Amino acid sequence: MAESAETHGATRANPAVALRGITKRFGSDDTVVVAVDDVSLDIADGEFFAMLGPSGCGKTTTLRMIAGLEFPTEGSLKIFGDEVGTLPPNKRPVNTVFQNYALFPHMTVLDNVSFGLRMQKVSKSDAAARARELIGLVRLSGMEHRKPAQLSGGQQQRVALARALVNRPKVLLLDEPLGALDLKLRQEMQGELKSLQRELGVSFVFVTHDQEEALTMSDRIAVMDDGRLLQVGSAEDLYERPVNRFVADFIGQTNLIEATVADGATIVLANGSKVAATTAHPAGAKVFMSLRPESITIGERGSAPAEFRADCLDGTVSEATYLGHAVDYHVSIDWIDLEVRTPAVVARKRYRPGDNVSVWWNRASNWLVAD
Amino acid sequence: MSTNAGITEPRGVTRGVLQGFSWLVYVFFYAPILVLIIFSFSDNRNVGVWGGFTTSWYSEFVTDQPLTTALGNSLRIAVVVTVVSVVLGTMAALALERFRFRGRQVFDALLYLPVIIPDVTMAVMLLLFFTQAAKWFGFSKGFATITLSHIAFNISFVSIVVRARLAGMDDNLEEAAMDLYASRWQAFRHVTLPFIMPGIAGGALLAMTLSLDDVVITQFVTGAGWSTLPVYVFSLIRKGVTPLINAVSVVMLVASMVLVALSLVVQRVRGGSPA
Numbered sequence: 161m162a163e164s165a166e167t168h169g170a171t172r173a174n175p176a177v178a179l180r181g182i183t184k185r186f187g188s189d190d191t192v193v194v195a196v197d198d199v200s201l202d203i204a205d206g207e208f209f210a211m212l213g214p215s216g217c218g219k220t221t222t223l224r225m226i227a228g229l230e231f232p233t234e235g236s237l238k239i240f241g242d243e244v245g246t247l248p249p250n251k252r253p254v255n256t257v258f259q260n261y262a263l264f265p266h267m268t269v270l271d272n273v274s275f276g277l278r279m280q281k282v283s284k285s286d287a288a289a290r291a292r293e294l295i296g297l298v299r300l301s302g303m304e305h306r307k308p309a310q311l312s313g314g315q316q317q318r319v320a321l322a323r324a325l326v327n328r329p330k331v332l333l334l335d336e337p338l339g340a341l342d343l344k345l346r347q348e349m350q351g352e353l354k355s356l357q358r359e360l361g362v363s364f365v366f367v368t369h370d371q372e373e374a375l376t377m378s379d380r381i382a383v384m385d386d387g388r389l390l391q392v393g394s395a396e397d398l399y400e401r402p403v404n405r406f407v408a409d410f411i412g413q414t415n416l417i418e419a420t421v422a423d424g425a426t427i428v429l430a431n432g433s434k435v436a437a438t439t440a441h442p443a444g445a446k447v448f449m450s451l452r453p454e455s456i457t458i459g460e461r462g463s464a465p466a467e468f469r470a471d472c473l474d475g476t477v478s479e480a481t482y483l484g485h486a487v488d489y490h491v492s493i494d495w496i497d498l499e500v501r502t503p504a505v506v507a508r509k510r511y512r513p514g515d516n517v518s519v520w521w522n523r524a525s526n527w528l529v530a531d
Numbered sequence: 532m533s534t535n536a537g538i539t540e541p542r543g544v545t546r547g548v549l550q551g552f553s554w555l556v557y558v559f560f561y562a563p564i565l566v567l568i569i570f571s572f573s574d575n576r577n578v579g580v581w582g583g584f585t586t587s588w589y590s591e592f593v594t595d596q597p598l599t600t601a602l603g604n605s606l607r608i609a610v611v612v613t614v615v616s617v618v619l620g621t622m623a624a625l626a627l628e629r630f631r632f633r634g635r636q637v638f639d640a641l642l643y644l645p646v647i648i649p650d651v652t653m654a655v656m657l658l659l660f661f662t663q664a665a666k667w668f669g670f671s672k673g674f675a676t677i678t679l680s681h682i683a684f685n686i687s688f689v690s691i692v693v694r695a696r697l698a699g700m701d702d703n704l705e706e707a708a709m710d711l712y713a714s715r716w717q718a719f720r721h722v723t724l725p726f727i728m729p730g731i732a733g734g735a736l737l738a739m740t741l742s743l744d745d746v747v748i749t750q751f752v753t754g755a756g757w758s759t760l761p762v763y764v765f766s767l768i769r770k771g772v773t774p775l776i777n778a779v780s781v782v783m784l785v786a787s788m789v790l791v792a793l794s795l796v797v798q799r800v801r802g803g804s805p806a
Contacts, residue, residue: 280712327711
């Protein structure tokens with residue numbers, strides 16, 4: 161899916177959104193804050209694109225610059241090939257779903273949804289007809305004359321979606337749209353958003369701090385931290401081939417083990433044990449080995465099969481947590497604590513705190529990242 | 532609902548005492564008004580002595596030349612004051628709430644001043660100012676000076692009321708409007724203005740009431756032979772009170788109640804978004 165979106169984007173002459181060297185600084189001379197630092201990226205037409213990062217990483221500011229609610233200090237911002245960097249929001253072919261929906265409290269659902277059309281001088285009857293169509297699309301028919309305060313959070317969310325989509329934007333921007341919903345509703349809306357996006361074929365640019373949400377919904381994800389763009393790629397790219405320690409740690413759970421590169425095929429861990437790893441990092445480089453908890457196997461001390469002897473560590477179980485679908489172990493190894501997750505298959509042996517164990521992994525599943 | 536959880540209704544003696552007290556409060560509030568209304572229909576020149584039913588005080592009110600002139604003055608001033616102070620007060624509220632500019636905090640503090648300084652101080656200040664200004668520009672005291680004085684303190688009241696409403700407004704609303712193809716002006720006109728309308732209506736009502744009501748400041752800045760209704764009524768008292776004053780008071784009371792009722796109705800019709 162991710163690959164098809166990428167190739168789809170590549171065949172087009174103009175990406176839906178193109179950022180080149182976008183920088184945003186707030187404040188004056190003595191107290192400058194760099195919110196977005198030299199970000200360049202392309203978002204393809206029809207792509208579900210997520211911007212992911214901790215709060216304050218600059219993802220929302222980037223989205224607001226695409227919307228026209230902030231203007232970049234430096235750089236070029238194009239929407240389908242047209243430079244829009246300094247255009248006000250009402251002159252851009254994009255619409256936004258705000259984090260808290262920002263529905264107009266004094267207007268009915270119908271007036272909220274038809275607002276954009278009326279501002280574009282669409283006749284009152286045409287505007288109402290198209291608004292009703294969209295209200296139907298988000299399954300709120302019959303609620304046209306309610307006020308936002310009379311709707312539940314999920315319904316308000318749908319109104320916000322309809323209000324943006326009724327204008328047939330070339331790109332839809334969504335700023336943490338599911339943040340205010342409870343878990344069950346959030347999962348339901350994730351599916352709905354995804355299928356809506358596929359149905360309409362419009363690019364969705366989605367800002368979130370929830371990595372699981374980004375992984376399940378998006379074709380591609382951009383990870384940001386401290387104003388900088390760290391990595392852009394599919395969920396697999398980010399999870400299996402993170403570019404640095406931050407991305408490895410931020411996407412999913414992982415064990416980060418400090419190591420020094422010995423040569424192209426071996427690394428030395430802090431306790432002196434040698435572990436096999438293919439790496440392009442030069443000898444002597446300080447790296448972190450990222451090992452996902454689910455790619456580690458746990459077994460009786462010394463029971464590792466011969467082919468894994470070079471990727472094996474001995475330790476003691478310090479904690480065992482039963483999760484239903486899996487068992488989560490913390491294994492103490494001299495100087496570190498490793499998290500190991502095994503499927504909770506009934507026939508499989510369970511370990512208790514204090515058990516002496518070995519842990520090993522497939523050489524292909526470790527991944528080295530620089531600090 | 533949930534705020535009531537755990538609060539039980541008082542019973543027995545407690546209940547009786549509380550109920551009695553509530554009634555006493557109402558009596559304290561409304562008995563004087565009731566007496567006022569009753570004696571406005573009394574056919575006796577002495578206030579407080581019942582002399583049979585008559586509506587003659589009301590017809591005297593309508594025909595009493597100085598009284599109707601004073602009422603006309605009051606109304607004209609109130610209308611101009613309300614319009615000007617609502618516009619200026621709302622603009623001040625928007626500027627203070629939306630923008631960060633040099634001197635904002637000073638402006639903010641100065642704006643509250645007319646609310647907290649005593650009327651007499653304000654009156655003396657304005658009197659000195661107008662006396663000085665009259666020397667330089669040569670205008671007479673009366674309509675203009677009273678109107679300017681009322682505007683001067685009403686801007687503060689209006690902007691406080693409107694600001695309270697603005698503070699409760701989501702910043703994203705205007706952005707959402709502009710994202711939906713509204714220009715800055717359209718965003719203000721279609722989103723911000725309707726949202727703060729209850730505040731503006733409340734501020735207008737307050738300004739009008741305060742203007743119609745004012746005695747102290749008006750008396751200082753008014754010119755010879757020029758009077759508003761409350762100032763004239765005040766001067767009547769010195770000459771001796773007749774039920775005519777009761778009749779005037781009742782009319783003013785009814786008028787202000789109609790105004791309040793009207794503003795409530797208007798706000799409800801407009802959608803009555805939560806305050």
